[in-house]
Amino acid sequence: MKKALVTGISGFAGSHLADYLLQTGQYDLSGTYLDENSLKNLNNPAKIRLQKLNLLDEDATEEFIRKEKPDILFHLAALTSPRNSFDSPKETFINNISAQINILESVKKNKTETRILVVSSAEVYGLVSSENLPIDEDAPFNPTNPYAVSKLAQDFLGLQYYLSDKLKIVRVRPFNHVGPRQSPRFVISAFAKQIAEIERGKGKIMKVGKLAARRDFTDVRDMVKAYTLALNMGELGDVYNLGRGRSYRISEILEMLKKMSSVKISVETEPALLKHSDDRELLCDFSRFEKLTGWKPEIPIEKTLQDTLDYWRNQV
């Protein structure tokens, strides 16, 4: 059994990754979390060595890595909201960078053979001109929020520790991923949660932001398989775009979700949601990764939306 460590294991992607790693039966799993409330996301907490750990605490992080000495390490913990990062750019940076440096320095001191997945984001590409669509790994960076720049810094810190310290780092740039357990700060979860609430008789009108943007949505359960393949098979130092290779207009997603509900739903624009929103199209070219691993997304968008809606229907 390989020793696998997941930071942020009780988060959205982390909890699905835990499900997947346990399901394969190939991993001895440990994970860090920050907030007890998030542990409800875990289906099999008893099968995971869970550690409450603030990754900003350098000594505690090193102690944990020294104790665990993982073979593979998925570094997922981060502040993940582009929108919130406008209000707290410094906090977003200091959190995302310091946590990653603490982890990389701990691995450097204790077990340099550990393979580490650094999770960047398609947000690094930001404002993409249409001639750069679909977006491959060489597209220029035009980040449009502080979160995106913090991910760009995590991304190139990963490359730098590979180049200068020979750490076994693989980087991924996931495009939007969605599914059950995602925070309602993100658009599809926000829609699904509101529909579930309206079905329960709580309010009648959905609040939405701009609907014209196009995003490349992948089911989180497909995404965590890609993370596992990337870490096990990726070229050290290399970076891989991960996504579906198809973009959906937000309005299209909204219509699909509305059709999944039996109740009549009215939609209203919420001015606060218009701030910092855009009309960009993000569309992923994941051919570099597909060529290496054969991976491609398998879960249809309809199932993702249905499962997300059902998730919110089951929340009290």
Place this chain on the structure above:
Amino acid sequence: MKKALVTGISGFAGSHLADYLLQTGQYDLSGTYLDENSLKNLNNPAKIRLQKLNLLDEDATEEFIRKEKPDILFHLAALTSPRNSFDSPKETFINNISAQINILESVKKNKTETRILVVSSAEVYGLVSSENLPIDEDAPFNPTNPYAVSKLAQDFLGLQYYLSDKLKIVRVRPFNHVGPRQSPRFVISAFAKQIAEIERGKGKIMKVGKLAARRDFTDVRDMVKAYTLALNMGELGDVYNLGRGRSYRISEILEMLKKMSSVKISVETEPALLKHSDDRELLCDFSRFEKLTGWKPEIPIEKTLQDTLDYWRNQV
């Protein structure tokens, strides 16, 4: 008179920029510094509104920007040593990013018309393959030290505040610049300082690191003219490589400096200096900037080396 503000005005580049701005007679100059000892670098302190200011202090930074409301702002203050950044990666990041965010947020709140120069570094290109020489602005990023990644983050934070907040930001990526007042943590200053010491009878043997690398060295006095042109004429949001367009082998520089001294100088390799050193060639393509402004470096390398050596000869 334009109101110009220089952060880090008593530093190496900052003090030369102050000399230049005052010499043009076109600027009402203010500047921030952190350490009283560095004020000796300033030729005309009485002509500058000097403010001791820790740019990590958000409130004090905003108060200063609100009071000054500069027309143009050169943000030079930073931790600048690639070598030191290996020992303090988090400090390098938090310092360089937080200071810049405090400045950009202060400008955003108080005077969005301020034109701001964000100073990145050629170090963002890092490990450049020979087919990418000379290095233009589209060369890939392969940073090899934490300082380089902190500069990459400053660079793209500048672009991001331009894209999302319409701040009037111009970015530059200076290649190595050298001259009087540079810290002896940097190679040419380290050589010149040791030669001056040997001439004074202090020791006989120069300690050197690897001599095979090639770097593109520009006189700091040419560089600060380029900064001024970049800020006044640069396209908002754009980025410009600044350098000489010629690279010198470190061993070649060493030979030139040794010839400028009357004493016989022996050279010895210092193991500590070999750590984190490399054989890279950095060579600047500054045609984008030359086309826009007509700037090119004017001071020959021999004068730069002579002035640097004389600077150290005059330090007691």
